[in-house]
Structures are given as structure tokens and as C-alpha cells.
Amino acid sequence: MTAPIPDLPILAEDDSMLSRRFGREVANYFSGSPLNRVSWLRTDHAFLSAAFAHPKASFLLLDNLSPLAKDLTTLAYVGKNDVLPLTGPEPFKRSEEDVIKQFNSNITQPLILFLGIDEKKNGFEYRGYKGNPYFAVDVTPKGSVEEKAKGVVEAAKAKGGQSFIPGTRLMTLNAPEAAIYAQARALLDWNARNPFCGGCGQRTMSINAGTKRVCPSTDLADAPEGGEPKKRADCPTRHGISNLCFPRTDPTVIMAIVSADGTKLLLGRGKRYPPLWYSTLAGFLEPGESIEEAVRRESWEESGVTVGRVVIHSSQPWPYPANLMIGAIGQATPDGETINLGNDPELEDAKWYPFGEVREALDLKVSFGDEAPKGAKEGGLRLPPQTAIANRLINAVLAGYLGAAPKI
Template identity: 60%
Template sequence: MSKKQPDLPLPAHPDVDSMLSRKFGREVANYFAGSPLNRLGFLRSDHVFLSRALRHPSTSFMLCKDLQPLVQSAENKKLAYVGYEDVKPVIGEDPYALGEKEMHEQYNSEKTVPQMIFLGIDERVKDGLDYQGKNRYIGAPYFAVDVTPRGSVKEACEKLIGKVEQGDVQFGKGRLMELEASDAAIYAEARQLLDWNARNPFCAQCGQPTMSVNGGFKRACPSTDLARKAAAPMSTTAAAPANPSERPPCATRTGVSNLSFPRTDPTVIMAVVNHAGDKILLGRQRRWPPYWYSTLAGFAEPAESIEEAVRREVYEEAGIFVGRVVIHSTQPWPYPANLMIGAVGQAVPEGETIDLGNDPELDDAKWFDFAEVRDALRVGTSGLGDAAGPEYKEGGLRLPPSTAIANQLITSVVNGFASVEAKM
């Protein structure tokens, strides 16, 4: 059956009149964007703040198992949260009791430390944490905790999972594209950071284990590791090192710090119109359902502008030559770490012949009349694994759901974005 798509997030300051909004129209906010949280990135190294935020009564903890969050029910697509007392057996009394320098000195690579991410505070909660730093910050803190059972906390994680999975409250499955918009944005931040930390347990320079710092937004290579003290000496006659826990030198600890930061992969996704401005180019992959088409997309390459990436990808996949390119909107895509950069491009008059011979990625590509696309937007949108709407007739064009930036690009183009008569 077809699924009802959640409302999209509201754009920032939609009611504020400005020169830019009058000229370019209202900003488009895509699904997975529009978080209600102030991330307060400059406080991630402030362990006094993090320690207080951790234990405040207003604090919410999002639990993730295998990167899937705890949700309230299949019908009520909202995240489910727990409190500090629930997660304390897993994370310990206070992971931020020590300063970052002391954490480095007491680092032990053999000790399982559950990954935790400080997501930010919800400033709409006026009775939340009240913290005075360089400025005053008031709001309800949010953290994400990886409770995938492993290592020395396996039993504690299993107990917590058994406790929270009651009735309809379960860990989600799939891509959870039905979460309400604000929850989807919070989950996107949590998932991308948890995934990045899990993928980067070792230093890229020296190969030694790394540790999570700055509220989960950086990884560092400590100069010492208490696990090394327990290692057997290479020789009974060899002199003991002055500091048996000291690790080999690493370039990340000298000169300009080369800490490991989360990566985001820029990906272009584009609605391409023909030179006459009355058709849109859509393609399909072989694995997609019959009649299901979407906009073209691909990764931006090193030393390439977004506009160049759009032209290259469209030429490689469909043989179309694109002229002018404009940026439409962007969408975080936490599977695992993409930023979808939505663009609209227009083919040059002599470059509109489709040729799929360069790159085998697409099974088909076509120019579609705007009228056919408008009808498909009304009756034929759905997720890849879902049925189309009740008015859809077999054989008609099918398109991505409103939660996908592809849908927003297509909708914008066929409703006048690329028309010289369009009113911004």
C-alpha cells in the first residue's frame, strides 16, 4: 500500500521579507534538514558544560542499535527518547568527568567506550539547562548513544535494549523516511556521526587506535595507551622503556594538528530541462520498479566545481550537454555521509540527443513533457519499495516521494522554476 509522506520542514524565517527572498523566492528546506536543535559546536570541548548537560532532567538520549533509532511505533513516526538514569549503566556515571587532556593521558584502547554524540539543545524548552559560558545558553540537551551490544558493555546494552523495547516502541528498520521532519533531522545528525566514528577507529597516519573527542565530532590519536603497559616485554634482558604506555610518534600530534574530522561527500543531483524549456530529463536504474524514474545524480570529484560536476555527470550518464547550471537547494543524506546539492541545468540546443553508451549506470533515460510529469507528481510518487497512490494507473510514470530532493527539483522545474515567465 502507499504510504503517507511526512510534511517537509519549514524554511528558515519564512515570514521575513528580504531582497533575496523577493528575487529568488522562499528558501527550500528538504527532508533531513531543518533541525530544531542549536548544535553549540563551540561548547563541545567544554566538559563542564557537557557534564551538566548529560545529567540535566530535561536531557533526552536517542538510542541507536546498528545505526537504527528507537521509535515510538510503526504508525506514530516519532523518535523515542530515554533519560540519564536509563543510559548510565552503559555510559558510566560521567564520561566527561575528566578534561580532554586527562582523557588522552588515561586512554586505554582495550576499554570499550560506547560512542556518544552531543547533538545540541532545543532552545524552545525554557526550563531546560541554563548554562553560563561566554554567553548564556538555555535549552533541553540532546545526545545520541550507540547501544549496539559489543565488548565490555555488551551485557549492559542488552539489558537496556530489553528494557526499552516494550509494546510498540522498537528500533526502526530501513531508511525511516516516514519520521516527522524535525525528528528526521535530529536522527540524520546522530546517524552520520555514529557511523563516521564507527568507520574510523584507527589513525590514518600511524594505524594506532583513535579516541572520540569534542562531543563525538572529532577523533584524536593519543600519545599514550594504557593497554600497552600490559603487553609482554620483547626480551627479558631489554631495558624497560621510561613510559611503557607511550605510543610511537604520529604526525597528527605535531605542528598543525591533523585531527580526524567527520567527512561529508558532496553529491550533485540535477533536474535537466531541454533548451526549449518544456521537457525534463529523467533516468532509471535497472533495479528500480517498472516505470519509476528520477533525476540524475553523482559524486562531485576533486578539483571540480558543482556546476562542472553537473555537466560531467549528465554527459557521462546520458550523453546530454548542459549549459547554464543554477543551485536550487541542498539535502543532508546520512546514508552514510552525503550532502545532496540540488541543481537545475539546461541543455544546449545541439546537445539534447540521449546517448547511454558512455556509462552503464542507467538502464534508460528519456525526455518527459511537463504535463506528464505533473500528473505523475499528483498520483505516482512513492518510495522505491512502496506502492503508488490509489489513482495511479499501471504503465504511468512513477517518481520519488516528496521527502527526496529529486521530487523537489522535479516539482520546481515543471511548475516554472526554469521558465523566463516564472515569478520568484
């Protein structure tokens, strides 16, 4: 069995009009970060320098997107002295404008991402903002800093009780740290995928504490020592307002589809799923398409089922690599429940499952791919764990989410 499923973030109860009408807001796994991102301070090199140098600053190391951790449930953080061999003592000393002017495409700059401050911890203060700072550092050995990065990685491994967790999808972390990891992973992965400008093809550089990339107008590469940087070819990103490269987020709809009579749930089985495992349907939102339209289109394309009314339930960041899962619940039309997998052959199978059978599968509380626990029905349905928004959508349906709206 895998590690126990961590508790999901719970939002404070309130007595607002919206909560009375629609119920308590849902927070899904990978959301609910304990950090205040204070995003407007990412260009303030004085703030970043002070935060980086603070003795209580925490640094999360990622090697090829694998985080340093104590175990499958808990991240491990290092201190400033552990990253200095790679980052140097004052990586944020110069202003962003000066850093861009000193761009050298032959030199690999270690990527240091500012994540935010934990306001529940005391120790650091800057202009009234209080909370211990958190950073993520890409220690993947590469380019001109390969040997320095290797040294940091080996030193981290040499410390007892921590290691880099391999694997493409990490779903066992405790919920607050899963959100921190999701932010770090998505941004480091985006930076790694965008070394070249989409406008002119020249090399870009990371700015804004890891949350933007820019195509500089000059380059010190191959310039004589002490000489002026060479002017680069013109680029469309240098014209207009804020025409820079920002992190991408790919919106994806994921939907629990209920039968017209409200007694069954439509579930599909992907071709790579373990035996007996089914989930809700999902697909990418396309340009010029509303969320509701995407739910109807994807449901019909994958299963042949025609969906009528659609309501949005909740969303989930999904850093593999940069998705935002938009959870919805829809209801099939009375004459549109016939399953047909011949449109888009993405699914291996799709079925209507009675609510009772779905509830039995949810009660097993196993992680994706796990063996069935003792006492489970042989050949019975298997569903995603509670860390997946699919699980939360299914639970919402069974809890009567589609019941009559209260009168106001």
C-alpha cells in the same frame, strides 16, 4: 502503503532582496533541525556534565544505526537513568586532555554524542544558554561493553510502545526528528568506520562529544596496574595545527535537466529501481571540480546529454552514510539532447518526459516502491516522494523556477 509523507520544514518568509529575486529559500528533508548545536561547548566538560545529568535531558538510542522509535514517524527518547548501565554516571567528568591521557585501546568506551539543545523547551541553563539537552548513544553491543549494551537494548525493547526501527534508509520520520536522526546517524556511522588512524594505523578515540577523533600519543593497554601509559609510535596527525580526524561529508550533485525548449525533463532509471520508477540524475563531485562542472560531466557521462547553463537550487543532508546532496537545475543545449547510455553504463534507461506527464506522476504522491494508487494511469511514470530532493527539483522546474529573473 508506507506511512504518510511528513511535512517538510518551512522557513519563515522574509522580504529581503534575495528572496524577492530568487524566491523563498527551500529546506529539504533531513535539514531543519530544531536543535541549536552550540558546537563550541563540545569541549567544555563542565557543560557536558551538567547537560548529561539534567533531569530533562533526552537520549536517542541507536542499535546498529537503527533508532529507537514509537512508530515509523516518531522517535522515542529515554532518560539518563536508562543509559547509566552503559555510560556510567559521569562520562564527561574529566577534561578532554585528561581523557586522552587515560586512553586504553583494550577498553571500548561507549560513544555518547551531544546533539544540541532545544531552545523551545525550558529547564536547562548554562552560562546564559537555555534549552533542553539532547544526546545520542550508540548501544550496539560490541567490545568490552557488549553485555552492558545488550542490557540497555533489551530494557528499551521491554518498554511498551517502542522498538528499534530496522532498515538502511528511514524516510518516514516527521521532519524535525528526521533532522535529529540524520545528525546522529551520520556521526555515529563515521565514528564506527574510523577506529584506526589514517596517518599511522593505530587505534583512535572519539573526542569533542563525538565529533572528532584523535590518535593519542600514549596507551594504557598492557601497562602495569598503576603504572605509566606506554608511548605509542609517532603519527603525522600529532604535528601541525588541528591535524585531527574530522567527520567527512561527501558532496554529491543531483540535477533536474530541462530540454532546450523548456518543455521536457530528463529522467533516468537506475538498474535497481522498482518498475516504472524514474528520478533525476546524480553523481559524486570530484576533486578540483566545481558544482556546475560536475552537473555537466555527470549528465553527459550517464545520459549522453550536453548541458549548458546550470543554477544551484538547494541542498539536502543525506546520512547514508555522509552525503550532501547539492541540488541543481540545468538546461540542455539545442544540439545536445540526444540520449546515449553508452558512456557510463550506470543507468538502465533515460528518457525525456513532457512536463504534463511529469506533473501527473507528481500528483500521485506515493513513496518509492509503493503500488500505484487507485485511478493511476496503468504503466504511468513514478517519481520520488517529497522527502527526496529530486522531487523538490522537479517541482521547482514545473513551478517555473527557470523563468525570467525579475528586474532590479
